[in-house]
Amino acid sequence: MTQSFDVDSFIRSRKQTRVVSDLLKAQAADYLATLAPLVRPQPLFGEYLQGAPRGSGRETQHHFKEFRTLFDKHAALRPFNLMNELEVPLNIINSTPELFPLEYDHALPGGNSVRVTSPARWVVGYSSFELSRFRQVIRDPNRSGSELHRFVVHYLMLFHCFSRAGGLGRLFRGLRFPVGFQQLDDFGELPFCVISSPVASTLPSDEVIRHSTEISGSRSFEELISEDAIAAMQDDLREQLIRAVNAAPSA
Template sequence: MTQAFDVEALIKLRLQTRAISDVLRAQAADYLSTLTPLLRPQALFGEYLQGAPRGSGRETQHHFRELKELYDRVASASPFQLVSELEVPLSLVSTTPELFPVEYDIVLAQSGQTVRITSPTRWVVGFNSFDLAGFRKVVRDPNRSSAELYRFVVHYLVLFQCLSKAAGLSRLLEGLRFPVTYERLKDFGDLPFCVINSPLTASLPDESVIRNSTQIAGTSSFEELVGRDNILGMNDEIRERLLRTIEGL
């Protein structure tokens, strides 16, 4: 988006963005809820999970070993710097997945102002009771509780392992046009997050619009925008795939 927005146009586009985002998020959450049985940590980690039956076999040993190697690499490094080892058996407070908006920072070229941007069409998958904003707050707190930080790190790593190992689930979500990607986010070091993307792409207006909007609102945050033009410009992956299939026949 390169055109300039007046206040009324920006307000209208924000209203459209929120309405579209609500529909997409509800759809993504419904798909995720339906597919939640495929994310069972007990099936992946067996006896290494608190309350699970013993004697789960070599496969669960392999999965736990991978989780431990990932934890040892991620948790000991900045910004977590945890000295505690991965506890066995794993104690999970929650295993119900929830969606949290993707957030990132940009620096405006002219003013040098840092603005926190929220995506209305992309979401980080986490277990409920372990929201992303709360995780970020704990990471940034100089007086943080190591035990609380440990719980956040473990829950997000367990979810990453469960989702990344469920190849069929990823293919299903991609077929439903809500593909999963695995990304690193600023403030969280090398910890991999699972991100669900919608079939619609949001974008940012010119920096002048962001600057004026944040100054008027008295905040340092802004949301990507999406409207009618974005909907009309959506790609149909199945259509494109079929067209490629018959090319040259």
């Protein structure tokens, strides 16, 4: 996309991005649903989790101690400022993972900023704990401390389960939807689990973003997926096989 704002070209890129993003998200959600049993908290926490069967005493105690340390590290910090401690057994209302849009702020020249959504990366959370609602609770000066506490506990629980699931990262990477952990705008140092797609999305020039937001009257924007990005997709297994063949003895 060039510096000049071509409305027809931009609309075409937006439509193309939406079609590709929907397909990618559906594939990522299908993989996530299939592998969800590997990140269920019940086997890890046993009796420390409300309604879960008793587990291996030493192992479940180890996971709870790790989780309590994780909670103590993040809950008291801004923007949460939570002072209440964990109650045992932990009440995990829903442990079904779901994908939510990844958003971040992008500063434009002149001091303005737009909220950008990625069409090729998603934050993993639990159903009934939408990331957008979490953001609303944080920003609400009259927020419910108990609701905020539940959000922090659930997202930290998901991070703990994903980070302790041995081999899960290799599985997702093999499926070409790698899993990583990162901090997000509005949530301080809280770590989130993010699934990326095999195709990259990018921002056009600030001039294009400015024109688009002025026309739409919105302060939000979505990254774009180009045909070149799709053509540039890499197959890690293919590359690995090619390297192996090239390195094999000739005789």
